[in-house]
Every structure is written in structure tokens, then in C-alpha cells.
Amino acid sequence: MTHDDRPAGVATAHLITPRAVPRVWGGTRFADRAQSGGSAPLPAIGEVWFGDLDAGGHPLVKLLDVADRLSVQVHPTDALAAELHGPGAIGKREAWVILDAIPGAHLLLGRGASVRPDELRRALEAGDDVAPLLASVPVAAGDVLDVPPGTLHALMPGLLVWEVQQPSDRTYRVSDWGRRSDERPLHRSEALRAVDTDATSQLVARLDWDSPGVRVLLRNEAFVVTVAVGPWSEPIHLADGATATLVSRTPASDAIGRVAGLSLRPLQSARLTAGSVALDLPLGAALLVASRR
Numbered sequence: 001m002t003h004d005d006r007p008a009g010v011a012t013a014h015l016i017t018p019r020a021v022p023r024v025w026g027g028t029r030f031a032d033r034a035q036s037g038g039s040a041p042l043p044a045i046g047e048v049w050f051g052d053l054d055a056g057g058h059p060l061v062k063l064l065d066v067a068d069r070l071s072v073q074v075h076p077t078d079a080l081a082a083e084l085h086g087p088g089a090i091g092k093r094e095a096w097v098i099l100d101a102i103p104g105a106h107l108l109l110g111r112g113a114s115v116r117p118d119e120l121r122r123a124l125e126a127g128d129d130v131a132p133l134l135a136s137v138p139v140a141a142g143d144v145l146d147v148p149p150g151t152l153h154a155l156m157p158g159l160l161v162w163e164v165q166q167p168s169d170r171t172y173r174v175s176d177w178g179r180r181s182d183e184r185p186l187h188r189s190e191a192l193r194a195v196d197t198d199a200t201s202q203l204v205a206r207l208d209w210d211s212p213g214v215r216v217l218l219r220n221e222a223f224v225v226t227v228a229v230g231p232w233s234e235p236i237h238l239a240d241g242a243t244a245t246l247v248s249r250t251p252a253s254d255a256i257g258r259v260a261g262l263s264l265r266p267l268q269s270a271r272l273t274a275g276s277v278a279l280d281l282p283l284g285a286a287l288l289v290a291s292r293r
Contacts, residue, residue, distance in 0.1 A: 011238055011275035013260035015268065018063075021047040024179060027067030029160065050243055050269035053167045059223040059290045061243045061269060063099075064161040070154050071176040071184065072108065072131055076194040077149040081170050084190060091149045093222040094165035097207060097288060098143040100251050102158030108134040109145065109153045109201040117197035120152075124192055130174060135201045144205040144217045144225070150196030162245060164290040166222050207286065209249045219293075226289045230257065230281030238274045242291035245269040248284055255285040 020030055023046025030045040048063040075092035082089050098105075108131060111120050115133045123130045134152055139145070139159070147153055152174065155161065172187035172194055205217045212232050218225040228236060246257045246264040257264050258280035264270060266285070281287060 009275040011260050011277040012273045013244075013262040013270040013277070015262060015264075016050045016243070016271055018269070019049040019052075020045045021049060023047060024181070024184070025066060025068040025070050025155075025157075027065040029065040030063070048267075050245065051167070051271075053169055058167065058241060058292055059164045059243065060167045061245060061290050062163045062165070063245075063267060064155065064159070064163055066155045066159040066161065067157055069156055069177050071173040071179075072134070072152060072154045073171050073173045074152050074191050074194045075147075075149050075168075076170050076172070076190070080149075080194055081168065084193070085170070089170070090166055090168045092166050092168040092170050093149055093220060094147045094163055095218050095220070095223075095225060096143075096145045096147065096155075097162040097217070097225070097247075098139050098141055098145075098159060099162055099247055100160035101140050104138075105140070105156065105158045106136050106138050107145075107154065107156050107159070109137050109147065110135050110151050110199045111197060112136075113200070120197045121192075121195070124174065124188070124195060127188060137201045137203065139203075142207040142209070143203060144207065146202040146204050146218055146220060148196075148199065148202070148220070150194055151199040151202075152195060160251065162247065162288055164223055164225060164243075209284070209286070217288075221293060223293060224291050226291070228279055228281060228287045228289070230255075230285045231283045232279055232281045235276045235278050236289070237276050238272060238289075238291065240274050240291055242272045242289050243269055244272055244277075244287050244289045246281075247286050247288055249286075250284065253284055255282050257281045257285045257287060259287060 026044035026046025
């Protein structure tokens with residue numbers, strides 16, 4: 001998103017049909033998006049995808065309903081992904097915006113401040129539990145965190161997260177809290193190649209609901225996250241396509257925002273084309289926009 005080399009024309013928007021993905025750690029927030037036949041119990045929906053892995057290089061946006069601990073995991077760089085999985089494979093950088101959090105919520109992200117890099121690597125090589133060696137980061141609604149490749153991490157219970165990532169599913173699990181499943185294997189040898197034992201937690205910004213306007217929350221080599229906080233009715237300008245999600249200050253809000261002529265309710269997403277994007281955001285609503293660098 002730029003304010004200088006603005007593309008000619010008016011952007012268009014279309015509503016993205018979300019895809020609900022069951023996860024063992026998922027919760028009940030997205031039960032209405034799950035499909036269940038007859039009286040069968042609804043699965044725990046952990047992720048809602050707004051896009052797919054074949055996104056033409058555009059970042060993938062998800063919502064995560066974290067009711068249980070995610071595995072301790074790490075993602076590779078582009079270079080390592082190509083080495084391990086073949087030409088064309090890409091790594092996975094991701095970032096999180098915390099939309100809701102229970103009191104006392106935290107997550108694990110990077111090496112703990114009192115832990116030496118060699119200590120963490122020895123624990124990985126020995127197959128020991130590394131969770132106690134990671135930084136326990138307190139989080140609250142509005143926190144923005146960057147997760148570079150190589151950073152060990154695990155989301156913990158009680159979080160609603162807006163996640164943006166490279167369109168890749170390369171995840172190497174180090175441990176899974178004793179859960180045993182053929183669908184959730186561990187990848188310790190790959191993780192040892194991928195891990196950056198120097199990586200520490202990166203809380204980079206906060207979504208400030210009391211400051212209406214447009215600002216960049218996060219910028220890295222893979223994508224840019226911009227937010228427009230309501231009340232706001234001036235256009236933003238996209239040099240490239242983007243994915244935008246309407247979020248609200250209170251999870252139960254029924255605020256409706258207008259984005260390029262399209263009405264969005266909280267937690268709905270739209271695909272935007274390049275150009276000038278007309279906005280009409282009420283108080284208590286914000287638009288999170290993910291675009292590639």
C-alpha cells in the first residue's frame with residue numbers, strides 16, 4: 001500500500017468464501033462454519049482460511065480459534081524449503097494480530113531470555129522438551145507479533161488470532177504435548193535444520209482502537225500488514241491486490257463496514273484489486289489488510 005505511486009482506477013472487492021479447517025486444538029467460535037451431517041457432533045474448528053496455498057505469491061490470511069495448545073513448531077526459510085522439498089518450494093513467514101485473549105493469555109515465541117542458544121540446540125538434538133526453554137510472552141487483544149522463519153513457537157489456549165503467512169504449509173513439529181496421531185507427525189530432523197536458536201520474541205506493534213486512521217502495523221520481506229481504524233471514510237490506495245478482514249473491538253459486535261462498495265461484517269474477508277479502495281468504517285471497527293511486498 002502506497003500513497004505516492006498510486007495506481008490509476010478504482011479497486012474492486014469480492015467476498016471470500018471461508019474454508020473451515022478442523023484442528024485438534026480448535027474451539028467453538030466457528031461452529032457455524034462447520035458442516036456436520038444429521039446429529040453428528042461438530043468438529044473443533046481451529047482455522048478459517050481466506051484463500052489457499054496456490055495464491056500466486058499473495059499472502060494467505062487465516063483466523064485461528066485456539067482452545068488448546070498448538071504444537072511447538074518451526075518453519076523454514078525459502079532457501080531451506082527449496083533444498084528439502086525441491087525447486088519452487090517456499091518457506092513460511094507469518095505474523096499474528098491478537099483479536100481476543102482470555103485474562104492471563106500467553107504464547108511461546110523464540111528462545112527464553114535466560115537460555116543460551118547452545119543450550120536450546122542441545123535440547124533439540126537430545127529430543128528433550130524445549131517448551132520450558134522458550135519465551136512465554138503475555139499477550140492481549142491488539143498485540144501484533146512477527147514470526148520469522150526459524151523461530152520456535154506455539155500458540156496457547158484462549159486466543160482468537162488473525163494470521164497472515166506466506167502461502168506455504170511447511171511446518172516442522174518439535175513436540176505436540178503428548179498427542180499421538182499419524183496426521184500430526186513430528187519432524188525433529190527438519191526442525192534442527194530450520195531452527196534459529198538466536199531468534200527471540202518479536203512483539204512489534206499494537207492495534208490502537210483509540211486512534212482512527214490508516215497505519216502500517218508490520219512490514220517484512222514477505223508481506224505488509226496495514227490497518228484502517230474507524231471511524232474512517234477516506235480511501236486507501238493499493239499498488240497490488242490484497243486480502244482485507246473486518247475486525248471489531250468487541251468480539252460480539254455487529255458493526256458493518258463498507259469496503260470498495262462491499263458490506264463486511266466482523267471476521268469476513270474480501271479480496272481487493274489494486275487501485276483506490278473506498279472505505280466507510282464505523283467506530284469500533286477496523287480493516288486489516290495483508291499485501292505482498
